[in-house]
Amino acid sequence: MAKKKFVVGCFDDxxxxxxxxxxxxxxxxxxxxxxxxFAVHGLDHALGLRETSLHTAGFIYGITGTSTALGCISWIxxxxxxxxxxxxxxxxxxxxxxxxxxxxxxxxxxxxxxTFCYLCQLSPFIKKHHFHARATDDLFVMVIETTxxxxxxxxxxxxxxxGAVETDVQIAEAGWWLGxxxxxxxxxxxxxxxx
Amino acid sequence: MHLKYExxxxxxxxxxxxxxxxxxxxIVRPIxxxxxxxxxxxxxxxxxxLLFGVYALYRDVxxxxxxxxLNKTIGWGWDITNFVWWVGIGHAxxxxxxxxxxxxQGWRTGVNRAAEAMTIFAVMCAGQFPIWHMGRVWMAFxxxxxxxxxxxxxxxxxxxxxxxxxxxxxxxxxxxxFWYSGLLPDLATVRxxxxxxxxxxxxxxxxxxxxxxxxxxxxxxxLSLVLAGLSTPLVLSVHTIVSFDFATSVVPGWHxxxxxxxxxxxxxxxxxxxxxxxxxIIRKVFGMQDYITMGHIEAMNKVIVLTGSIVGVAYLTELxxxxxxxxxxxxxxxxxxxxxxxxxxxxxxxxxxxxNVLSPQIFWFRKMRRNLFVTFFMxxxxxxxxxxxxxxxxxxxxxxxxxxxxxxxxxxxxxxxIGFYTGTFGLFFTCFFLFAKYxxxxxxxxxxxxxxxxxxxxxxxMGHLEHVAPExxxxxxxxxxxxxxDGSN
Numbered sequence: 201m202a203k204k205k206f207v208v209g210c211f212d213d214x215x216x217x218x219x220x221x222x223x224x225x226x227x228x229x230x231x232x233x234x235x236x237x238f239a240v241h242g243l244d245h246a247l248g249l250r251e252t253s254l255h256t257a258g259f260i261y262g263i264t265g266t267s268t269a270l271g272c273i274s275w276i277x278x279x280x281x282x283x284x285x286x287x288x289x290x291x292x293x294x295x296x297x298x299x300x301x302x303x304x305x306x307x308x309x310x311x312x313x314x315t316f317c318y319l320c321q322l323s324p325f326i327k328k329h330h331f332h333a334r335a336t337d338d339l340f341v342m343v344i345e346t347t348x349x350x351x352x353x354x355x356x357x358x359x360x361x362x363g364a365v366e367t368d369v370q371i372a373e374a375g376w377w378l379g380x381x382x383x384x385x386x387x388x389x390x391x392x393x394x395x
Numbered sequence: 396m397h398l399k400y401e402x403x404x405x406x407x408x409x410x411x412x413x414x415x416x417x418x419x420x421x422i423v424r425p426i427x428x429x430x431x432x433x434x435x436x437x438x439x440x441x442x443x444x445l446l447f448g449v450y451a452l453y454r455d456v457x458x459x460x461x462x463x464x465l466n467k468t469i470g471w472g473w474d475i476t477n478f479v480w481w482v483g484i485g486h487a488x489x490x491x492x493x494x495x496x497x498x499x500q501g502w503r504t505g506v507n508r509a510a511e512a513m514t515i516f517a518v519m520c521a522g523q524f525p526i527w528h529m530g531r532v533w534m535a536f537x538x539x540x541x542x543x544x545x546x547x548x549x550x551x552x553x554x555x556x557x558x559x560x561x562x563x564x565x566x567x568x569x570x571x572x573f574w575y576s577g578l579l580p581d582l583a584t585v586r587x588x589x590x591x592x593x594x595x596x597x598x599x600x601x602x603x604x605x606x607x608x609x610x611x612x613x614x615x616x617x618l619s620l621v622l623a624g625l626s627t628p629l630v631l632s633v634h635t636i637v638s639f640d641f642a643t644s645v646v647p648g649w650h651x652x653x654x655x656x657x658x659x660x661x662x663x664x665x666x667x668x669x670x671x672x673x674x675x676i677i678r679k680v681f682g683m684q685d686y687i688t689m690g691h692i693e694a695m696n697k698v699i700v701l702t703g704s705i706v707g708v709a710y711l712t713e714l715x716x717x718x719x720x721x722x723x724x725x726x727x728x729x730x731x732x733x734x735x736x737x738x739x740x741x742x743x744x745x746x747x748x749x750x751n752v753l754s755p756q757i758f759w760f761r762k763m764r765r766n767l768f769v770t771f772f773m774x775x776x777x778x779x780x781x782x783x784x785x786x787x788x789x790x791x792x793x794x795x796x797x798x799x800x801x802x803x804x805x806x807x808x809x810x811x812x813i814g815f816y817t818g819t820f821g822l823f824f825t826c827f828f829l830f831a832k833y834x835x836x837x838x839x840x841x842x843x844x845x846x847x848x849x850x851x852x853x854x855x856x857m858g859h860l861e862h863v864a865p866e867x868x869x870x871x872x873x874x875x876x877x878x879x880x881d882g883s884n
Contacts, residue, residue: 214847235607237415237584238840244613252610254617262625276540276549285553298558298636302565305625309569313576316618317603320611322579326604335607336584338415381599382592 204345206232207352208331208368209359211340214240216363221246223362224344229355232343232374235335254319258312265307269300327379329372339366408501408845410685415843422837423585425681427594430832433680441824448818451811452527460530463812468803469793473812474524476785480665481521481819482563482637483658483781486630487666488514489570492577493626496619501848502694504841505687508581509677510670511574512834516826517669518567520819525559527815555639562636569629573622576615579605581835634662641788647724648733648792651716657709661781664702664751667695668777673827675771677836686837693764699777700758706784707752724797732791739805740791743783750780 211217217234221243224231231247244251277283278290317323335341342359346352356367413421430438455462465472488511495503526535538560540550550557583605586598605611638658641649671692678687717729733744754776757763764770794803830836 233608238843239612239616243609252614252617254614255621258621273552292553295553299561302561305629306565309572313572322603324600328604328606333587336587337419380596382596
């Protein structure tokens with residue numbers, strides 16, 4: 201991974217954040233991300249992000265669970281070791297519905313959560329650069345990626361004019377690394393792009 | 396246009412003029428402060444109960460489950476009673492977080508986190524009973540369908556007891572995932588304001604490196620919605636399957652088709668009662684009256700009176716069918732073993748009726764629903780009643796079923812059986828005390844999300860928009876904020 205230079209603008213209200221996002225995007229800047237303390241509905245659309253396909257993945261995992269349950273149980277009870285239980289049919293589909301349902305839910309839930317963690321790169325012992333400590337408290341932190349051509353001072357004052365209560369320039373690692381939150385180690389020190 | 400939406404009927408979800416930062420402060424403060432003396436006292440009592448439970452279990456494993464006064468006729472006694480009781484309690488959390496999320500009930504945000512935690516701990520307690528009831532507990536893994544060297548001899552997938560294995564373990568896993576994925580952003584909040592190194596490290600590990608990125612929030616929302624959609628039928632299926640343990644048998648008093656809905660209503664009933672017990676304490680101890688408001692308490696009391704009455708209808712239906720079926724075994728069970736106050740276990744039936752059906756009716760009165768003392772008292776009464784219900788179902792059906800020669804003498808538990816039960820209380824409260832100390836007991840991010848529609852300070856800000864013409868407003872760029880946060884979700 202490489203380090204990049206970012207301009208950070210902090211907003212304290214969604215009412216100023218949304219117009220600011222619009223202005224920054226029309227001005228042609230590339231918004232790296234907006235970090236918010238809670239799910240701000242509509243922000244993903246304002247940023248031009250596409251809809252997530254996580255629910256589709258969930259559906260596929262669920263179907264996998266259904267077929268695993270039905271496949272295993274029918275193979276076990278009607279082929280591998282058919283048990284004669286009071287002369288009842290070996291292929292007793294109604295009796296398998298509870299377990300089939302449970303496994304559908306189990307596969308879908310576990311699969312989705314793992315996919316979610318994979319996509320968002322969430323795991324214990326993972327550390328990321330946090331542009332502002334209050335992004336999980338009360339600030340909406342807009343992070344803009346710079347290039348060689350970006351005039352940082354212009355951008356900073358542009359953000360202040362758009363309603364940012366705090367602005368900042370940070371050179372930071374955009375990806376994740378293995379680290380501890382009580383230590384300020386600097387990962388991948390040598391590669392600074394766009395200083 | 397509803398620029399300044401304010402319902403006359405619905406009271407605010409959060410009281411007072413609060414900013415986002417105030418919400419963080421209020422909810423995280425108990426984690427950062429030293430626990431009170433009361434916390435230590437409660438915690439040590441819970442640990443003591445847990446240790447006694449462990450000793451009771453040690454005796455159970457050493458001497459066998461005859462320790463519990465179980466016999467050939469009454470093979471299920473307190474143990475399975477307690478199992479069903481705890482599983483029932485474990486239904487409220489996922490009901491609150493999943494079903495109320497789908498029904499767009501805003502008030503769930505104040506109580507869902509603690510209720511979900513309660514669910515997980517209650518299911519942990521419930522799981523102990525069938526496992527230790529196996530007697531040779533080191534063989535417990537035989538319930539899992541794995542390829543083995545005994546044939547392979549598989550488990551019987553047609554058996555409700557095996558359905559239960561799948562239902563309870565799935566329910567536990569899914570509830571845990573739902574709870575923890577919701578906790579991630581809040582643990583990150585605690586991490587980012589941590590002052591000590593240890594807290595920074597531990598909450599750093601626990602929060603999985605959550606940043607609050609918009610894309611992550613978008614996926615998080617999608618995940619919670621789908622998990623809610625999955626958990627809704629799951630929560631109904633779990634107690635349905637528990638009721639199948641009884642309903643698919645041919646024991647008088649168990650062999651009824653009414654069991655699944657009756658058990659689910661009972662589970663919601665007792666679960667909400669347990670949530671009330673804990674919430675009344677939490678809001679008092681942590682001073683969270685602004686977040687867990689009287690509105691929350693009242694809403695839950697309404698659920699209690701509804702489900703209590705559903706359970707009451709089920710009891711009466713059973714009694715009616717006991718007579719209407721003209722089956723003498725059913726008649727004997729319902730009209731002698733249960734409804735006759737002077738039969739050996741008649742006291743438990745009437746205890747159940749008094750606690751579950753009669754006493755919750757006071758919640759038809761608004762004054763009672765909004766009275767904390769009554770709420771707390773009733774929440775305990777309801778759970779006593781629901782314990783009686785499971786005891787009635789299990790013991791009064793088993794002790795005299797068909798052949799009088801197989802009837803049992805009066806069954807009462809030993810101290811070890813009681814010790815095991817109080818031991819699960821120890822487990823439950825040990826976990827809950829630790830949760831209340833180290834985790835945000837209220838979903839911080841979700842409260843912030845509803846704050847705009849319900850907090851006084853944000854409503855005032857919207858005031859000036861009242862005078863803006865709709866056309867001007869719609870094109871001024873303010874549209875997103877207001878429309879997206881109209882409180883409908």
